[in-house]
Amino acid sequence: MEKIIVLDFGSQYTQLIARRVREQRVFCEIVPFRVTADDIRRMAPKGIILSGGPASVYSENAPIPPRDIFNLGIPVLGICYGLQLIARLEGGEVDRAAAREFGKAAFTAEDRDDLFRGMPEKFSVWMSHGDHLTAIPGGFVRLGHTPNAGIAAIADRGRRIFGLQFHPEVAHTENGSLILRNFAFGICGCSGQWTPEHFVETSVRKIREQVGAGTVICGLSGGVDSAVTAALVHQAVGDQLFCVFVDTGLMRQNEAEEVQAAFGRFNLRVVQAGRLFLAALAGVTDPEQKRKIIGKTFIDVFEKEAHAIGRTDFLAQGTLYPDVIESVSTWGPSVTIKSHHNVGGLPERLRFKLIEPVRELFKDEVREVGRVLGIPGNLLGRHPFPGPGLAVRILGEITPERIDLIRQADALFIEELKTAGWYDRVWQAFAVLLPSRTVGVMGDERTYEQAAVLRAVTSVDGMTADWARLPYDLLARISNRIINEIRGINRIVYDISSKPPGTIEWE
Numbered sequence: 001m002e003k004i005i006v007l008d009f010g011s012q013y014t015q016l017i018a019r020r021v022r023e024q025r026v027f028c029e030i031v032p033f034r035v036t037a038d039d040i041r042r043m044a045p046k047g048i049i050l051s052g053g054p055a056s057v058y059s060e061n062a063p064i065p066p067r068d069i070f071n072l073g074i075p076v077l078g079i080c081y082g083l084q085l086i087a088r089l090e091g092g093e094v095d096r097a098a099a100r101e102f103g104k105a106a107f108t109a110e111d112r113d114d115l116f117r118g119m120p121e122k123f124s125v126w127m128s129h130g131d132h133l134t135a136i137p138g139g140f141v142r143l144g145h146t147p148n149a150g151i152a153a154i155a156d157r158g159r160r161i162f163g164l165q166f167h168p169e170v171a172h173t174e175n176g177s178l179i180l181r182n183f184a185f186g187i188c189g190c191s192g193q194w195t196p197e198h199f200v201e202t203s204v205r206k207i208r209e210q211v212g213a214g215t216v217i218c219g220l221s222g223g224v225d226s227a228v229t230a231a232l233v234h235q236a237v238g239d240q241l242f243c244v245f246v247d248t249g250l251m252r253q254n255e256a257e258e259v260q261a262a263f264g265r266f267n268l269r270v271v272q273a274g275r276l277f278l279a280a281l282a283g284v285t286d287p288e289q290k291r292k293i294i295g296k297t298f299i300d301v302f303e304k305e306a307h308a309i310g311r312t313d314f315l316a317q318g319t320l321y322p323d324v325i326e327s328v329s330t331w332g333p334s335v336t337i338k339s340h341h342n343v344g345g346l347p348e349r350l351r352f353k354l355i356e357p358v359r360e361l362f363k364d365e366v367r368e369v370g371r372v373l374g375i376p377g378n379l380l381g382r383h384p385f386p387g388p389g390l391a392v393r394i395l396g397e398i399t400p401e402r403i404d405l406i407r408q409a410d411a412l413f414i415e416e417l418k419t420a421g422w423y424d425r426v427w428q429a430f431a432v433l434l435p436s437r438t439v440g441v442m443g444d445e446r447t448y449e450q451a452a453v454l455r456a457v458t459s460v461d462g463m464t465a466d467w468a469r470l471p472y473d474l475l476a477r478i479s480n481r482i483i484n485e486i487r488g489i490n491r492i493v494y495d496i497s498s499k500p501p502g503t504i505e506w507e
């Protein structure tokens, strides 16, 4: 399988590079910069991309790739820090830029033979750098410049090594996708065979081989990742797969019904565990405590179901690529802001072997695969939902009445977003119940009821997010409807914090 690898030097855009390459139907994998030249030879990539990164190539702790990387006969594209690395290792010169450059810059392509083929001479690019090149290494030529970076693109055509000062992977760079395409196809010779159909075909074959005559258990959560995982495994081994859906009583409106409708034809066990979760959460208000209790209760329930099914050899999990690279990233896993308890801990306790068929995919790719597998659109298009469910959207104590209130408010919010055509334009939208009551007036009566928050964010991966600029009229309609139609909520506020410094969820 043809692939391109990205050596990660810690850029915030590393994942984006991989996604943009994959959009060209070329498989792309992120690897830590510390790999050896032998590792790379074994991976046999068609091309290597050196990512950007926050360091300066001359700083003491600058991450440096194996020196041999330029002698493997594999084409290289250095981006930003990657370009500066090429310069440093190949004998060019890098200086603290007189003018640091962040944001848009006007790029002039002086040579449009390969990397910039099919592009106009001038276009807009996205810069984000402190250092820049002041001398081109021997054997290289200049391919372009911007007003503040006299050397913004270089190439050594003989050895097929290219470098860009700007970021082709970000949407603000015009022709960015075409640059990556030119690199992957024109320079590396890829042919773009990596399609969702191809992915399904090869995964199904792999799962069959791995499972043999064994049995697989898979927890469905109502979310996209577990749904696609189950569908892939089912396609591979049919009734050797047993699915378990634990209804925690903390799900969104109709979620349980939709799972049942979509997966009813599988071996599916639905466990009504709402009362159990409620009892375990009684009186608990601390967010991390809630997560721990839900995680533990979930594992207990799941374990019991697994025993009821009988001998199961494998556990299928919907681990995604961002989770995988999080743990192999440049500087090691990032700090835990919130512990994400889904089925963590399950494999250890039950001695399952793991099957993680979508661990190489990004979320949007999982959706594409889901479409190929015939999973209903409403399930695939559903916003992400945290494992602990509504529990972390009810600030303070969790009671059946409060679950009911927030579920209704959430459903109404979502319904209005869908009607207004906004649902698919935001990454996630939901309602949060506040722990305090507020005074209001309805008719001639004083009310003293609960307040809810509406949160809608735009994001590409959930790592960073901005609050969605929903139209005022839409917010007004939603607020009116919730306050009028849902007894017990008398005030609505809209959350205008971004992440960072906020997080998407409130707890």
Ligand code: XMP
Binding pocket: 291, 337, 338, 339, 340, 341, 342, 384, 385, 386, 387, 388, 428, 462, 463, 499, 502, 503, 504, 505, 506
């Ligand atoms: P935060 O709130 O950390 O959320 O900005 C980022 C993304 O993760 C989801 N999230 C969770 N998912 N278990 C999960 O499975 C959790 O405990 C959890 N907490 C947050 C959140 O909905 C968003 O998509």
